[in-house]
Amino acid sequence: MEAFINILSTIPWWAWIFIFLGLVALRDIFFQRSHTISHNFPVVGHLRYWLESIGPEMRQYFVANNREELPFNRIERGWIYASAKQENNYEGFGTDRDIYAHQHIFIKNQMMGYQLPVDHPNVKDKSFLPCAKVMGAYNQRKKPYRPASIINVSAMSFGSLSAAAVESLNKGVGKAAAYHNTGEGGLSPYHKQGGDVVFHFGTGYFGVRSKDGNFSMEKMKALVENNACIKAIEIKLSQGAKPGKGGVLPGAKITSEIAEIRGVEVGKDVLSPATHKAFGNVAELLALIEDIAEATGLPVGIKGAIGKLDQWEELADLMVKTGKGPDFISVDGGEGGTGAAPPSFADHVSLPWVYGFSSLYKVFQKRNLTTRIVFIGSGKLGFPAKAAMAFAMGVDCINVAREAMMSIGCIQAQVCHTNRCPAGIATQSKWLQNGIDIPLKSDRLAQYFKTFRKELLEITHAAGYEHPCQFTMQDVQVNVDDTDLNRDLKITYGYDKTPVAFESVVELYRCVHLGGTDFQKTSE
Numbered sequence: 271m272e273a274f275i276n277i278l279s280t281i282p283w284w285a286w287i288f289i290f291l292g293l294v295a296l297r298d299i300f301f302q303r304s305h306t307i308s309h310n311f312p313v314v315g316h317l318r319y320w321l322e323s324i325g326p327e328m329r330q331y332f333v334a335n336n337r338e339e340l341p342f343n344r345i346e347r348g349w350i351y352a353s354a355k356q357e358n359n360y361e362g363f364g365t366d367r368d369i370y371a372h373q374h375i376f377i378k379n380q381m382m383g384y385q386l387p388v389d390h391p392n393v394k395d396k397s398f399l400p401c402a403k404v405m406g407a408y409n410q411r412k413k414p415y416r417p418a419s420i421i422n423v424s425a426m427s428f429g430s431l432s433a434a435a436v437e438s439l440n441k442g443v444g445k446a447a448a449y450h451n452t453g454e455g456g457l458s459p460y461h462k463q464g465g466d467v468v469f470h471f472g473t474g475y476f477g478v479r480s481k482d483g484n485f486s487m488e489k490m491k492a493l494v495e496n497n498a499c500i501k502a503i504e505i506k507l508s509q510g511a512k513p514g515k516g517g518v519l520p521g522a523k524i525t526s527e528i529a530e531i532r533g534v535e536v537g538k539d540v541l542s543p544a545t546h547k548a549f550g551n552v553a554e555l556l557a558l559i560e561d562i563a564e565a566t567g568l569p570v571g572i573k574g575a576i577g578k579l580d581q582w583e584e585l586a587d588l589m590v591k592t593g594k595g596p597d598f599i600s601v602d603g604g605e606g607g608t609g610a611a612p613p614s615f616a617d618h619v620s621l622p623w624v625y626g627f628s629s630l631y632k633v634f635q636k637r638n639l640t641t642r643i644v645f646i647g648s649g650k651l652g653f654p655a656k657a658a659m660a661f662a663m664g665v666d667c668i669n670v671a672r673e674a675m676m677s678i679g680c681i682q683a684q685v686c687h688t689n690r691c692p693a694g695i696a697t698q699s700k701w702l703q704n705g706i707d708i709p710l711k712s713d714r715l716a717q718y719f720k721t722f723r724k725e726l727l728e729i730t731h732a733a734g735y736e737h738p739c740q741f742t743m744q745d746v747q748v749n750v751d752d753t754d755l756n757r758d759l760k761i762t763y764g765y766d767k768t769p770v771a772f773e774s775v776v777e778l779y780r781c782v783h784l785g786g787t788d789f790q791k792t793s794e
Contacts, residue, residue, distance in 0.1 A: 339682075341605070346653065347676055353721035354677040354714035375659050376747040380734030391779040392727060397720040399727055400782050401644065402739040402772045403666045405502055405569035406597045408642040412567030415501040417667055418466075418782050419448035420738065421657070421722050423715075424648050424669035425470045425506070425573065427455025429528055430686070431675075434706040435695040436460035438678045440467075441708065442715025451669060452477075454506055454542075456531040457497060467499045470573070472506035474542035476532035483541075485548035485558075487565055489533070494566040502598070503562055505555075507546075507574040508620070509602050525698075552584045560594055571598030571644070576626030577619070579633055586637045595642065600669060601627045603649020623649030624663070628763040631664045640664065640768040654725040658733075659748075662741035662759055664767045677718035678711040737778075739770040 281289075291313050298305075298312035308315030345361075352359035367374070391398050399420050406414035423443055428436045430453065437460040443450045444464030451468045452461050456477030461467055471478055471485075478493060480486040494500050529536045549555045555572070563570045576582075589595035603623025620626065627647060634640050647665035651657055652673030660668060672680070679693045686696035694702040730738050733745055743760035750757050760766050 341650065342672065342676070342682060347682060349653070350673055350676045350718060354718040356717050356721070359721070370749060372749055374749045375655050377655060377658050377729060377733060378745050378747065379732045382734075384731040384734050384736055386731070389776075391775055396727065397723040398775070398779065399723040399737070400778050401667050402737055402770050402778065403644045405571070405644050406563075409563065409569075409594065409597055411563055411569050411597065413501075413569075415466075415569050416781060417449055419443075419446060419719060419723065420666070420726075421652070421668050421670060421719050422448045422468075423450045423674045424671040425451040425453040425504070425509070426671050426675075427453030427476075428458040428460055428531065429455040429698075430696060432691075432694055432697055432699075432703045432706070433458070433460050434703040434708055435675070435678060435711075437463050438706060438708050438711035439674060439715055440465040441712035442678070442719070445712060445716035446719035448719055449501060451504065455528075456533065457493060457500070458531045462497065462499055465499070466501045467497070468502045468504050469493065469500045470504040470506055472542060473544070473546050474532070474540065475548070476534070479533040483547070485546075487561065490562060491565050494568060500568065502569045502571065503566065504598075504600060505559070505570070505572045507555075507572055509573070509575060552581050552588060556585065556588050556592070556594060559596055563597070569597035571596045571600060571646075573600035573602060573648075575602045575604055575620035576630050577621060579629060582630055582633050586633050586639055589639055589642070590637050595639070598644035598646055599630075600646040600648055601630055601665075603627075605649050623647060623651070624659075624763075627660075627663060627665070628765070631767075632765045635664075635765060635768055641771065652722065654722060654729055657722070657726050658729050658738060658741060659746050659759070661738040662743055662746045662767065663763070666739065666770070673718070674715060677715045679706065679714075736775055737772055739772050741767075743767050 294316070295312035298308045298315065303309060305315065307318055311318075345366075349359050351357075369376075386393050401417040401420055404414050404416040405411075423439050426436075426439075431439075436458060440450045440461050440463040443466065449466035449468055450461060452458075452470050454470055454472035454474060454476055456471075457467065457469060469477070475483070475485045478486050478489040480489070490503075494503075524532075524534060524536055524538065524540065526536050528534075532540070534540045546555075549558050559570045559572070562568075585595070601623065602620075603626060604620035605622050621629065627645075631640065631645065634643060644666045645664055646667045646669055647660045648669040648671070650672075651660050651665075651668045652670035657668055672682075675695055676682070678695065680691075680695050681693055683692055685691060689697050689699065691697040691702060694705045697703065726738060730736070730741070733741065735741060743763070743766050744758045747758045748762060750762065
């Protein structure tokens with residue numbers, strides 16, 4: 271043995287490299303058949319697989335131009351990063367965007383924009399921008415809720431996001447006077463760090479789940495009674511990333527903490543079906559909404575990605591007939607989102623946000639229901655110009671998911687589904703989460719929201735309005751095609767937004783900060 275070790279010690283270091291490569295070659299040729307390239311081209315075939323694995327990073331940093339990448343290009347990401355860090359987010363020497371491209375947005379400015387009175391709330395706080403409507407006002411819920419921010423964090427659950435990320439987001443919305451949607455993973459301790467919460471549940475009923483996997487009203491009542499941070503409840507019908515598809519949470523991922531939060535068993539696979547058990551038709555959905563609202567006193571809404579409209583029309587007809595219905599509707603775009611999904615779903619199932627929202631809004635507008643509902647838009651709307659377009663089309667609030675993730679450090683690595691998120695955001699790895707400085711990241715989320723609201727207000731004032739809710743379809747134009755160069759939104763989508771009952775930002779300030787009534791007027 272000693273002689274053998276002595277022989278090995280005489281081999282120069284560079285020879286070991288060739289020995290290693292030789293062993294790899296033998297393994298490739300004789301012991302593996304799963305990879306044809308490395309079998310036919312031993313050793314060098316591995317280089318091909320390695321280059322393929324880093325292809326997205328190579329294109330992101332060295333190949334793609336500033337406006338080329340999807341889902342978010344370099345300019346969009348850079349604006350979010352700079353806004354979150356309170357850095358210079360301007361660009362010089364003119365835009366590098368092709369302003370003649372299809373779907374480019376133009377916001378019409380007024381010759382002389384809106385001038386703030388000296389005593390206006392936005393003189394002191396340039397980012398003060400609450401929702402003009404109140405959730406639960408029309409249906410006279412016991413605890414109506416006016417979101418104090420028109421931009422809020424969309425549904426992303428603890429489990430898909432790390433504990434550090436969820437805590438950063440919640441502390442951030444607390445600093446920005448926004449709300450935080452829990453996602454369908456239940457209410458975790460990380461959601462209870464000072465921010466308002468919208469409790470969201472889907473087909474798995476996590477957090478309000480009975481032992482047999484059904485919805486439990488008793489658990490819902492107890493959850494609301496024990497957590498004053500919950501201001502509204504959202505029922506998920508579908509989401510943009512994978513509408514109509516269920517999922518399985520593998521038992522290996524269910525820790526004791528996640529099991530307690532979600533109300534499931536440790537180490538046992540949990541099925542989230544494609545459809546709900548608590549209701550099987552539109553009438554039963556409406557009944558569940560009313561039952562939850564009555565039991566909790568909170569506004570109750572629904573979230574969906576839009577495709578066929580027949581059941582939405584049935585819901586609208588029932589609302590006319592009964593005088594009841596959801597207090598808010600979150601419309602998710604088919605271009606979403608943070609949920610991992612097969613490409614067949616992510617690429618093709620459900621409509622993009624502008625098509626889906628415009629179709630849905632017309633359903634409720636036709637029946638004079640739009641003033642009853644707070645409309646929430648979600649689908650890459652976390653940029654001031656896109657938000658202005660969304661408000662012109664009829665939204666009252668915006669929810670952001672990926673934009674919020676980027677504000678706390680997401681680099682768009684697109685490995686959310688692998689548990690290897692390098693930024694520590696979409697992973698349960700304690701090591702990777704340690705890179706998140708929660709106080710710092712919460713400040714950045716808050717600053718992104720404040721910068722967003724400030725710039726949206728500046729665009730609003732340039733258009734001659736005081737609040738974004740005043741935008742009309744004629745205030746925004748989009749490029750359509752070569753034969754009809756550009757048209758306003760009214761002509762493009764075939765409707766005109768219902769005017770929002772709005773007095774002034776001063777009145778909103780009084781309601782939010784000075785204890786004024788929180789029931790908005792309706793024009794019905």
